[in-house]
Amino acid sequence: MTQPGLPLSRATFDRAAHRRADDAWLAEAWTRARVVVISPKSATPVVRDGSGTRTATWDAAAVPAAAPRRFLGMVGDTVYFAATVEPVDAAQWQTLRAFGPHADDLDAGLLVSAIALEQWHQRHTHCPLCGADTIESLAGWTRTCTADGSAHFPRTDPAVIMLIHDGADLALLGRGPQWGEGRFSTLAGFVEPGESLESAVAREVFEEVGVAITDIRYLGSQPWPFPASLMVGFVARVDGDPAITLDPVEMAEAGWFTRDEIRQARDWTDDHVEPEPARRLQAIPPHFSISRYLIDRWLSGEI
Numbered sequence: 214m215t216q217p218g219l220p221l222s223r224a225t226f227d228r229a230a231h232r233r234a235d236d237a238w239l240a241e242a243w244t245r246a247r248v249v250v251i252s253p254k255s256a257t258p259v260v261r262d263g264s265g266t267r268t269a270t271w272d273a274a275a276v277p278a279a280a281p282r283r284f285l286g287m288v289g290d291t292v293y294f295a296a297t298v299e300p301v302d303a304a305q306w307q308t309l310r311a312f313g314p315h316a317d318d319l320d321a322g323l324l325v326s327a328i329a330l331e332q333w334h335q336r337h338t339h340c341p342l343c344g345a346d347t348i349e350s351l352a353g354w355t356r357t358c359t360a361d362g363s364a365h366f367p368r369t370d371p372a373v374i375m376l377i378h379d380g381a382d383l384a385l386l387g388r389g390p391q392w393g394e395g396r397f398s399t400l401a402g403f404v405e406p407g408e409s410l411e412s413a414v415a416r417e418v419f420e421e422v423g424v425a426i427t428d429i430r431y432l433g434s435q436p437w438p439f440p441a442s443l444m445v446g447f448v449a450r451v452d453g454d455p456a457i458t459l460d461p462v463e464m465a466e467a468g469w470f471t472r473d474e475i476r477q478a479r480d481w482t483d484d485h486v487e488p489e490p491a492r493r494l495q496a497i498p499p500h501f502s503i504s505r506y507l508i509d510r511w512l513s514g515e516i
């Protein structure tokens with residue numbers, strides 16, 4: 214099932230997980246594979262043509278022999294692997310943050326899977342049970358301990374992200390301490406062990422801005438592999454007093470903004486844009502983020 218509104222969630226390839234243990238098939242498939250290459254810092258080579266920007270997949274023969282081969286999946290007879298290599302021409306490599314808004318559904322799905330695996334492998338080189346080295350197994354989808362043989366699976370860390378509104382024309386947005394003046398987004402936070410998603414939504418909102426909420430509803434999810442988040446999106450309504458009591462560690466500022474104020478905000482970019490002194494809310498996250506998906510659905514009156 215795909216979610217039309219969430220750009221990084223529209224994976225259109227078959228993961229074909231039953232092939233991951235079939236070494237003979239994998240070896241043959243590699244020879245005809247399209248390889249999604251990423252750098253250790255998760256940039257990927259891109260090409261621009263008349264129809265837009267696409268990832269530049271490599272022939273398997275161009276991938277250094279020492280690079281781990283991770284089987285991503287298939288589209289028809291086309292086989293996709295991922296490999297991590299050093300950038301050859303840095304100018305043509307882009308991060309997901311830069312490339313994401315231009316990626317089509319197949320590129321986005323392949324890339325988030327390749328990056329999520331790479332981020333996990335980088336951080337799990339040793340066995341959490343005994344401390345010995347682990348090695349990649351199951352075509353990159355597990356690591357196996359070289360001492361005790363235990364298998365370890367890629368992490369996915371759930372984080373909740375929520376659009377809080379007042380039931381009328383105001384939404385609650387916050388600004389993180391590192392974001393710079395004028396940049397606001399929906400509130401978000403990690404789910405703790407032993408906690409439900411809905412409880413995490415209510416707890417994070419109360420911790421960050423001191424506001425009680427009700428009518429918490431799930432809207433959709435999107436992977437964000439930096440390093441292992443699954444962003445789970447909700448909408449909820451303030452319950453009682455809307456006065457904000459800020460947690461100064463988590464939030465630099467937060468406020469209630471009207472639809473008109475939010476519509477006038479520009480997209481966040483990494484480019485420097487001169488702030489407009491008269492306006493507190495200057496920018497909101499770009500279109501491929503789940504935060505923007507929640508904001509846009511509220512602006513349109515759908516939620």
Ligand SMILES: [Zn+2]
Binds near residue numbers: 341343345361362
């Ligand atoms: Zn071990």
